[in-house]
Amino acid sequence: xxxxxxxxxxxxxxxxxxxxxxxxxxxxxxxxxxxxxxxxxxxxxxxxxxxxxxxxxxxxxxxxxxxxxxxxxxxxxxxxxxxxxxxxxxxxxxxxxxxxxxxxxxxxxxxxxxxxxxxxxxxxxxxxxxxxxxxxxxxxxxxxxxxxxxxxxxxxxxxxxxxxxxxxxxxxxxxxxxxxxxxxxxxxxxxxxxxxxxxxxxxxxxxxxxxxxxxxxxxxxxxxxxxxxxxxxxxxxxxxxxxxxxxxxxxxxxxxxxxxxxxxxxxxxxxxxxxxxxxxxx
Amino acid sequence: xxxxxxxxxxxxxxxxxxxxxxxxxxxxxxxxxxxxxxxxxxxxxxxxxxxxxxxxxxxxxxxxxxxxxxxxxxxxxxxxxxxxxxxxxxxxxxxxxxxxxxxxxxxxxxxxxxxxxxxxxxxxxxxxxxxxxxxxxxxxxxxxxxxxxxxxxxxxxxxxxxxxxxxxxxxxxxxxxxxxxxxxxxxxxx
Numbered sequence: 001x002x003x004x005x006x007x008x009x010x011x012x013x014x015x016x017x018x019x020x021x022x023x024x025x026x027x028x029x030x031x032x033x034x035x036x037x038x039x040x041x042x043x044x045x046x047x048x049x050x051x052x053x054x055x056x057x058x059x060x061x062x063x064x065x066x067x068x069x070x071x072x073x074x075x076x077x078x079x080x081x082x083x084x085x086x087x088x089x090x091x092x093x094x095x096x097x098x099x100x101x102x103x104x105x106x107x108x109x110x111x112x113x114x115x116x117x118x119x120x121x122x123x124x125x126x127x128x129x130x131x132x133x134x135x136x137x138x139x140x141x142x143x144x145x146x147x148x149x150x151x152x153x154x155x156x157x158x159x160x161x162x163x164x165x166x167x168x169x170x171x172x173x174x175x176x177x178x179x180x181x182x183x184x185x186x187x188x189x190x191x192x193x194x195x196x197x198x199x200x201x202x203x204x205x206x207x208x209x210x211x212x213x214x215x216x217x218x219x220x221x222x223x224x225x226x227x228x229x230x231x232x233x234x235x236x237x238x239x240x241x242x243x244x245x246x247x248x249x250x251x252x253x254x255x256x257x258x259x260x261x262x263x264x265x266x267x268x269x270x271x272x273x274x275x276x277x278x279x280x281x282x
Numbered sequence: 283x284x285x286x287x288x289x290x291x292x293x294x295x296x297x298x299x300x301x302x303x304x305x306x307x308x309x310x311x312x313x314x315x316x317x318x319x320x321x322x323x324x325x326x327x328x329x330x331x332x333x334x335x336x337x338x339x340x341x342x343x344x345x346x347x348x349x350x351x352x353x354x355x356x357x358x359x360x361x362x363x364x365x366x367x368x369x370x371x372x373x374x375x376x377x378x379x380x381x382x383x384x385x386x387x388x389x390x391x392x393x394x395x396x397x398x399x400x401x402x403x404x405x406x407x408x409x410x411x412x413x414x415x416x417x418x419x420x421x422x423x424x425x426x427x428x429x430x431x432x433x434x435x436x437x438x439x440x441x442x443x444x445x446x447x448x449x450x451x452x453x454x455x456x457x458x459x460x461x462x463x464x465x466x467x468x469x470x471x472x
Binding site for chain 1 (some may be wrong): 286294296298304305307334337358411417
């Protein structure tokens with residue numbers, strides 16, 4: 001132990017230095033480190049150059065750097081623009097499909113006015129009996145009785161009588177009575193629906209219709225009720241109005257059946273509609 | 283031992299540790315050529331000389347690996363690596379005669395043990411320092427355990443480097459002038 005006195009002393013000094021607070025160290029250890037690193041500098045530079053050639057370090061990406069923040073905000077902006085463009089494209093595609101569906105049904109020159117539902121006027125506090133308010137009116141050629149569509153060729157209702165220059169009300173189809181329809185299979189997409197059984201819908205007051213059908217054709221749940229009422233504008237004929245949700249026999253008339261139809265569009269839940277306006281009304 | 287030769291070799295090794303050996307990094311860990319040079323001296327030099335050389339190597343490691351703060355300032359803490367190298371050297375010297383020095387596997391094993399003890403020793407000193415409110419290399423985000431784990435990876439990489447480099451260093455023994463002569467005691471020859 002006596003022979004290792006110097007080494008023990010060095011270790012004790014090292015322990016004391018290792019535990020000294022920073023203010024007692026920085027004043028002399030940092031300059032000492034610089035002195036030692038000076039002769040090593042050429043080798044260090046050579047080594048770093050060789051390392052950068054052989055296997056470069058990835059530049060650390062500072063998350064809070066101004067450039068990174070600017071890039072992130074630009075990314076968010078372009079994401080927003082992209083989402084907006086996608087929505088616009090969807091709207092345009094829907095308009096295009098609606099136009100195609102309209103032109104397939106014929107009925108003279110019409111113009112489609114796309115408008116937003118800006119309010120629901122509740123009657124008796126029941127949203128299913130609501131009258132929709134849209135942000136288009138006579139200034140765009142809307143007239144009372146113009147058919148209102150949603151999603152290609154589904155009928156929402158008719159434009160009501162209170163049409164102002166900038167707004168109009170829409171009476172949902174399920175509040176209208178005596179609508180003549182034809183019940184066609186859901187997969188049937190042709191325009192000629194005259195061979196299918198007809199029915200006249202009458203509202204139940206619960207947001208659906210009932211109709212008695214006297215036909216030997218098999219009626220099934222899921223069939224589509226397509227408009228076949230000559231009182232409606234021709235452009236609307238053949239459009240989808242509802243979906244059969246129940247088929248029941250009628251005891252008094254064994255060959256007839258009673259069907260319950262619900263609107264194919266939940267009027268109170270839609271945001272945009274298309275209104276067909278006669279071209280001359282503009 | 284030829285001290286200038288050792289100092290130059292240790293300086294070159296320490297400089298390469300912080301630069302070229304980055305090509306061999308695994309994660310944040312990279313092998314240490316300075317430890318290999320230290321093990322070479324521990325294998326060949328007389329015990330006391332080897333221990334002193336380890337202290338010098340530890341001091342060099344301390345001086346060339348400052349603690350980096352987030353605001354780009356540095357602090358050089360002298361001592362932890364000196365104590366760590368001393369722990370490694372004391373242990374290594376106790377079993378160095380058991381190592382078969384011509385076997386790269388044995389040399390790699392010895393280097394690995396030395397490096398593990400250096401990692402444990404250095405981290406222990408910094409843990410003690412942190413308990414007294416001092417600065418540590420791992421800062422607030424890291425931990426002593428992750429530093430020890432990283433030290434084990436360093437030990438593995440250094441062991442591989444040692445197995446490759448120590449046989450080559452062995453060829454330069456003449457330059458180092460290790461004192462391998464035995465003291466002759468007067469008396470009748472037996």
